[in-house]
Amino acid sequence: QGQLVQSGAEVKKPGASVKVSCNASGYAFSSFAMHWVRQAPGQRPEWMGWINTGIGNTKYSQKFQGRVTLTSDTSANTAYMELSSLRSEDTAIYFCAREGGSGWYANWGQGTLVTVSS
């Protein structure tokens, strides 16, 4: 089935960057893509991007293009999401989600709260 464990909560100042990790276990990490989704308080989830964890190619939402970078380390079974130039509107819970057979999200991490505040 698999399990995804994310890094802990972060507090950042506007203009800073944050890097969230997502450690996978219980399945073949490089065989399934990883998506990143964020959810601001009281809002619907919002898709940020996707990485092929095996070969490293990525696809980003136009909204985050230029600010988000997705990477993966197959030796550590870990995916990373880095978001730069943070602003208060980026305050949200950030989730990693493993793709199932053909694109649905079979597993989700527990979420990482990122708070952007001066």
Next chain:
Amino acid sequence: DIVMTQTPLSLPATPGEPASMSCRSSQSLLDWNDGTTYVDWYVQKPGQSPQLLIYTRSYRASGVPDRFSGSGSGTEFTLEISRVEAEDVGIYYCMQRKEFPCTFGQGTKLEIK
């Protein structure tokens, strides 16, 4: 981007009774190339991450009770619960993955009467 709209936003339900919620997309989610309809349903229980219920319109995810069923076509989709249980409380989201960016509905909050 494809816009997903869910109704109702709030759904009071009675244990043992059926419940139904709808999702409408701004474009058809049918891919004519492979005949697949790219809509999934997730539930987010209080304080938890979303979890998969239904994928590709009507397939139940592993471990999901057969009380849950997905249906619909084109731009109109429905999630039905045949007999609501107290544990079904949460926010139900539809999501399209026919095109990037994947987009979610605003959610239907199921509450027990």
